[in-house]
Every structure is written in structure tokens, then in C-alpha cells.
Amino acid sequence: MALKKWSFHYPVSGKMNLDAFLSTHYATLNYLLEKEEGNFAAVTKDGWELGRKAGARFFIRFSDDIKKYGKDLNGLAKVLNAAYQSLSGKKFDKVAVEEGVIVFEDYKCPICGDYVMPEEFKENGRVCIAIDGIFVEMCSLAGFNAESWETKCRAAGDECCRHELKITAKK
Numbered sequence: 001m002a003l004k005k006w007s008f009h010y011p012v013s014g015k016m017n018l019d020a021f022l023s024t025h026y027a028t029l030n031y032l033l034e035k036e037e038g039n040f041a042a043v044t045k046d047g048w049e050l051g052r053k054a055g056a057r058f059f060i061r062f063s064d065d066i067k068k069y070g071k072d073l074n075g076l077a078k079v080l081n082a083a084y085q086s087l088s089g090k091k092f093d094k095v096a097v098e099e100g101v102i103v104f105e106d107y108k109c110p111i112c113g114d115y116v117m118p119e120e121f122k123e124n125g126r127v128c129i130a131i132d133g134i135f136v137e138m139c140s141l142a143g144f145n146a147e148s149w150e151t152k153c154r155a156a157g158d159e160c161c162r163h164e165l166k167i168t169a170k171k
């Protein structure tokens with residue numbers, strides 16, 4: 001029954017290579033950190049933007065299916081979780097749809113993995129913020145304007161990486 005397990009997974013995202021993604025991701029974060037002279041809040045914003053652009057490029061080919069399955073918050077929660085799995089190799093540990101917000105939590109997030117931020121960056125550092133940019137772009141492909149931010153990050157010492165996504169308008 002392995003096929004059935006993947007039947008939702010592939011139509012909306014295909015499969016990505018985590019090692020290739022992380023190599024680029026960390027190289028980019030380090031580069032930005034040097035460029036922004038240690039301003040991790042600025043790096044986080046840049047990281048979000050990079051995720052958005054990468055999401056736009058990668059997911060455009062799946063836009064019909066993203067639109068088909070992501071008709072409402074519950075549908076989007078599944079679609080985004082499937083996309084996350086195709087990148088990270090696992091689904092979120094918790095996904096909750098509450099009062100117009102989708103909350104995603106990963107207690108063993110493979111994106112930050114064992115990356116630990118230097119103490120001085122912990123307050124503003126959000127290593128997995130590219131996921132939020134990707135999610136916003138996927139919502140756009142589904143026909144919604146959205147906001148998404150990483151509100152907790154394991155690399156900053158939190159117990160999980162937490163992404164909170166809100167639909168702000170239907171396009």
C-alpha cells in the first residue's frame with residue numbers, strides 16, 4: 001500500500017533533495033549574515049524572501065493541483081504539510097487550524113537539524129523562515145494572499161519550530 005501513502009504527496013509537490021537544499025540554504029544564511037554584519041533580523045527577512053522566490057519557481061508546475069486541493073484552510077494545511085514533507089522528509093508533528101490561522105509545529109525539524117545559533121542571534125534568529133516564504137507563495141498559487149512567520153525556532157533554543165500562517169485575502 002506504499003502507493004496510497006504517496007498519492008497525495010506527489011501531486012502537490014514532487015520530491016526535493018534535502019541535502020542539496022540545506023547546502024544552499026546554509027551557505028546563503030552564512031553569506032547573508034556576513035553581508036548584514038550579524039543582523040539576524042535582516043537575514044531572517046532575506047531568508048523569507050528567498051523561500052518565496054524558490055517556492056514560486058519550484059511550485060508553479062503544481063499550481064493546478066495546489067488550487068484543486070487547497071480550497072480552504074483545512075485543504076491548505078494538508079497541501080502545505082505535503083510540500084513540507086517532500087522537502088524535509090517528514091511531516092509536521094502538529095498541524096492545527098484555529099481561528100483563521102494554520103499552526104505548524106515540528107519538534108524534530110530537519111531544516112535547522114542540529115544548527116544552533118550563537119547566543120547573540122537567538123532573539124531574532126529564525127533559521128527555517130524560508131518555509132514561510134514557500135508557504136506564502138503556495139497560498140498565492142492556490143488563490144489566496146497569506147502571511148506566514150516562524151514564531152519559534154529550535155535553533156534559537158525553542159522546543160519546536162513553529163510556523164503560523166494566516167490568509168489575509170482571496171485573490
Ligand SMILES: [Zn+2]
Pocket residue numbers: 109110111112113127128153154155161
Ligand atoms: Zn527548524
Ligand SMILES: [Zn+2]
Pocket residue numbers: 109112126127128129150152153154155160161162
Ligand atoms: Zn526553525
